[in-house]
Amino acid sequence: MTNKTLFSVYGYGLGHATRSEAIMNALRGEVRVAASENAYDYFKQKGRDPVRINSFKIGNIMKSFSWVQTLFENVDFPFNMIADYNIIKRLVKDFKPGAIVSDSEPVSLLYADTAGITNYFLSNMIPIIKEYDNIPSKLKNNKLDSEKAVVNMLLNQVLKKTNYILSPTMNHYNMGSKVKFTDLIIRKKAGDLEPVKKFPDDFILVSFGGAKITNEYYNSVIPVLKKIKKEHFIVSTNHAVKRRTKTRNLTLYPFINNYLSTLKCCKAVICLAGHGTISESLVYGKPCFTIPIEGHIEQLTNAAIIKERGFGKSYFFKHDIKESELEKKIKEFLDKLGDYKKVIKKAGYKGKGDVECARVIEKDLK
Template sequence: MKVLFFITGIGYGDIIRQHAIIKQLNAKIKIATYHKGYEYFKNKYPTTKIHSYKFPDKSFKLKPFLFFIDNLFSLPLQFIDLIRLYFISKKFNPDVIVSDLEPLAIPISRLLKKKLITIFGTQPSILKEVKPKSIFLKLQKLYLQKLYSYGQLVIPSLTGSSKNSINPIVRESKGKLNLKKKPILIMLGGSQFGITVADELIKILPSIDEDFIIFGYKKDFKEKNIKCYKFKENFLDYLKASKAVITLAGHSTLSELVVYKKPSLIFPIQNHLEQQINGYVMQKNGLGMVKNLKEIDSEILKKYILEFLKKENKFEENLKKLNITGDGAKKAAEIIQS
């Protein structure tokens, strides 16, 4: 069997989720991705570098004007990619195409007349519940609803499998760390948004009586009660040994938190519909504390962390009540190979 994957390459969340599925497949794999996705996969599988939408803004709020302007100039490059990928994909001749809503997957699957499977974390029913206020968020909702109409949809749910969803897709971990003190992990996904948050957090974390480990930062370093890593393959070993997590609202990270029952302080990116929906699901089910930051300020972040530390036991109790496992990757692979 041959499977062609289109993978979003902005942060590590989608990258790691799709890799967990790939590991479960008995198939020949080819990947089309960009940015961090290309760097991650290029030495693991045959990988084609493509262009896609960009997030140029360094603030915590995705600004529509900057987003549209920056991506306007990438459209000709994406058109060239489409032509190039058509010939590459035709030669590879996949049995199925798998995407995480990367747009180029749709025309390629149609041109080749191949089955398309879309794996994405937002359930259509939850999407209907959310009522965006801004025009930009409304456009994102329409965009998602349109993409949902193409191919077969597979939803890894943050609250467990059901008739219309599977359990979360998480990486496997058999390692164990023996740490003197359980740390609080700060998982930022490697995006520019997350790095901006980390820069502010580093200013105030030494004043809090906890050990902190930051993943997805721009460089590795250690200072007082803080350790920073750009990336670690054994992140899950650290997660299992942690007491709690501070994170953005990426679906893959939240999936690992609910599977391993870790309380979390969540900062969804503003004007980013997927993150807003993920935060909504976590808050609705009492699985974490969600705070929407209008600006990134170190003292505000400190205030929220101290508030969270007083409530973490409540979130842990709710997480333990969830009937959920991390077998979503295995189930997704079965669907792809069926």
């Protein structure tokens, strides 16, 4: 079998791209990548010569995730799916991989099954099923129940088609031999980072990522942070401000390029409930205050895990963020940072999921 691996990466946001690249760097064989949207741009900037695919799309949905809007965004998906299938087919013919890693990208999974190529499906969908009951009842409705049913159906189909699911998740479950749970995946180990010197010694990092969906979060959260005057907050605003802006207890940046070095130096994080951000925070030993996207079932379950495991606190809201409630929750979080840090340390995350995934893949490439 050839010692080559093809990655096909779903591209909304950058979480899929960064974790896939971490595995690529840990693999000892040759790698090629196909990717959509932001992931394509990311790999192009990294010099990996990616091949563009279409995949499915998520609309500019601001505060709330909507399956209806997502379906409207994907009316042409059947045609894109055919095009993507042919792109993957040509890429396989040219590259001749021994395995295909599908990072939440379905077309490469279907092609691998048809072509008889070993497939690894990289996904965090299992906690959605296992942790759904821990989502606050006030947020559950027919829509969210339907999303859980869809995810469960997708998981069952993936289990039928793939050779293995690689699941770098906070919690591990008994799912049989097809599912390989690993440690969390991060971009860089803390020991490989230089500390940043331009920030105060004791600060809270606030970052809601680089997607358009997050802009309104800053408008809701920043007024609350201004009221918590005893703390200093470093805020990466996704270019909501044009230049560095400083107030009494806030320093706002258009974007923090050395995010991981900044994360390493902070004492806690306020963020969305994306899996990549949470993974890096926990491996670096940082308590998390998460504000999950309303109606986004994966983020809601991630936030529920943070709360249930004692890794931090989560603010679940319905329709609108209420400033008084958010302020109270953040203050409660800040009062218990020491307790959260002890729990995180005991959990023992090392950020070795990339290497663990790579070794699983390499066993079949030999």
